[in-house]
Amino acid sequence: MTDARPLLEVENLEASVAGKPILKGVSLSIRGGEVHALMGPNGSGKSTLSNVLMGHPDYEVTGGAVRLLGEDLLPLAPEERARRGLFLAVQYPVAIPGVTTVQFLKACVEAVRGREATKAAVFLRELRENARLLDLGEPFLNRPINEGFSGGEKKRMEILQMLMLKPRMVVLDETDSGLDIDALKIVARGVQRLIGPEIGVLIITHYERILTHLPPDHVHILVDGRIARSGGPELVRELEERGYDWVREPATAAASEPD
C-alpha cells in the first residue's frame, strides 16, 4: 500500500512576474506512482508554474499553497526544495564554464544525498551506468557541463542529473522540445528508469509525442493561468483533434460575462 497522502499538492496557486499576474489559481494533486501531463498554449503559464514550484527568485507567489509530502514548500529556498526530493528538468539548461559534468554532479549529489553517495568508486559506477543508459559517452562526463552541448545532449544531461539525484517528484519542463525521435526515446527511457510507486511525475509539454512514450494517468490543460480542463489520457487526443480553442472558449466566455 503506498502513501495515501499526495506527493505534491498545489492549491489555488497565484503568481506574478514583474508585477504581472500569470498564475491565477492553479490546483493540482499528484500521488506517488502517477504521471501527470500539463499542456497548454504558449503564454498560458506552464513554465511559470515549474519555476514557481522550484522557487525561482524572479517569480512572486501572491496566493495559494504548495506542499511536498505535506510540507509547505513556499518558504524554502530552491536548494532546500531539491533536498526534499523535488527535481526540475529545466527548459534551458545553463552552461557553467570550467566545471566538468563530474564535478557538477558531485556537488549536487553531495548536497542532496549526502557525502556517502559521492564516495569515488560508488559514485562513478552509478554515474557511468546512468550515462550509458542515456547514450552519453565518457567524454561528456569530463567536459564542462552544457558547454557546447547540442539541444538534445543538454536534455539528456538533465535526465542524467535526475537519475543521479533520485528525486521523489519530477517536473519535466518541455524536455521534449527540439528533440528528434531517437533522443526523445532515450529521454523517455531515462524517466522510465526512475518511475515507481513512490515517484510522481509532471510532464509539461506542447506535444502528444512524448506522452506516447510516457503515458500519463492524468492530463491537465492550462489556459490563461488556470486549469481549464482535467481528465484522463483521452484528453490528449481530443486536444490534438480540436486544438486549444476548444478549451479556451468557455473560459473566455465566462471571463467576458460581466460586460
Added chain:
Amino acid sequence: MPSLPNDNRLLRDYEHGFVSAVEEELVPPGLNEEIVRLISRKKNEPDWLLEFRLGALRAWQRKTEPRWALVRYPPIDYQSIRYYAAPKRWTAGEGLDPEIVNTFERLGIPLDERRQLAGVAVDAVFDSVSVATTHQKLLEEHGIVFCSFSEAVQRVPELVRRHLGSVVPPADNFFAALNSAVFSDGSFCYIPPGVKCPVDLSTYFRINAAGTGQFERTLIIADRGSEVSYLEGCTAPMRDENQLHAAVVELVAYEEATIRYSTVQNWYPGDDEGRGGIYNFVTKRGECRGPRSRISWTQVEVGSAITWKYPSCILRGDDSVGEFYSVAFTNRRMQADTGTKMIHIGRRTRSTIVSKGISAGESVNTYRGLVQVLPGAEQARNHSQCDSLLIGNRCSANTFPVVESENRTAIIEHEATTSRISEDQLFYLQSRGVDPETARSLIVNGFCREVFKQLPLEFAVEAVKLLEIKMEGSIG
C-alpha cells in the same frame, strides 16, 4: 604568542595573521648609504656586491615612485621603514629559535629533517633571512645548488655575480632599484646541465616583524637542458599598518631548459575598511636566454592590500616559449594591477597569456599586459586570453592590453571577456540542491580552471581551498 580575539571575523578569513614572539635584531629605520653598507657588512659580502647595492641606491635616489598603475595609496615614507630584521638567535649562530620552527609548523611547513614535506625542498625565509633549507642531501647528489641568497654569495660567488641583475638591471624601475640596494635574503637556485630537479623547490616567505619591509631577491638559473619547478608561498601577520614587500625575482633559462615558477600569494590584505595589509610591489622577470628554452609563470594572487606585479618573459632564444597563467582575486578594498610582458626577440618564439581576474567587495582589479615583437622575431606567436569576473556591483575590473609588433610575420591574438556570475547559473545549481555559497565557489573555480591545472597538484588543492575561504562573505 599574543592571542587574537575569537570573534574577529578576519581570523577565519586570514588564519595566518598571528605574530610570533621572536627576538629580532633590527637596523634603525631609514635608507641611506650607511644602512646599505651595514646590511652588506652583516652578510659579509664581497666588494662587488656592495658596489652593486650602492649603484642601485644612487639610481633609486634619482628615480621617482611610479604612479601609472591603477592603484591608490598614501605616500610611503621610505625613511620610516626598517630595511633589515633578523631573528637574533639565528644570527648569533645558536640554531633555530623554537618559535620560528613553531611558526612554520603552524603554516604547515615542518622544517624538521625527519618530517619535512615529501617531494618539495623548502627554503624558509623569516623576515630578512633564510632560516632553513630542507632536502639538502638529495639536491647535492644531483649537483643542484638550492640555498639562501646570502649563502650562495659565499658558496658560488661567480654564478651569482654573472647572473645577478642580468635580467632585472639594478636601475630597471623604482622598486627594483630599492630592492637591489637593500635586498636581504631570498633563494638561489642553480640546476646543472641536463639535470631534471627530482623535487619541487619552494620558498616560503614570512614577514613577522613590525615596521619592516621585506626585500627578498630570488635568482634561479637553469643550465642547458635542465628542468625545475619552483613554488613560492607568502603570508604575514595582520597589522594595522601597511608593510612594504618589494621583491625581485630573476630567472635565466639556457638552451632547452625549462623553469616553471608558481606563486600562491596570500599576504595579509588589510581589514574591511582598508586598514593595514601588504603593499606587494614586485618585479619578476625571466629570460629564455637559449634556444628552445621555456619559462612558465603561474600565479594565484589572493592577498595583499595592493599588488603591483608583472611577471614577464624575455624570449631571446630562437623557438623559446613564455607562459603566464594568472588568477588574481580581490575583495574588500584590495587593489591589484597585475599582468605580464612578453618580449619576443628570437625567431619563432611563442607566448601564451591566460589571465583570470575576480573582483568582489569594493576592490579594483586591473590586468595590464604588453606583447612586444621585435623586428628579428620572425613568425613569433602570441595568444592572450583575459577574463574578468565581477561579484557584486561595487567592484571594478579593467584590462589594458598593449600590443607592439615590428615584424609582419608575427601572429598575435587577444581575447577578453567580462562577466558576472549569472542568476541563471546560481538558480540552476540551487535547483540541484547546492547552496548559493558553494555554487559561487564552484562557478569561480570553473572560471579559474585553466590556471589551476597548471599548478602542481597539492598547490592546486591549496589554491582552490584558499579561494573558497577568501570568497566567504564576499557577497553583499
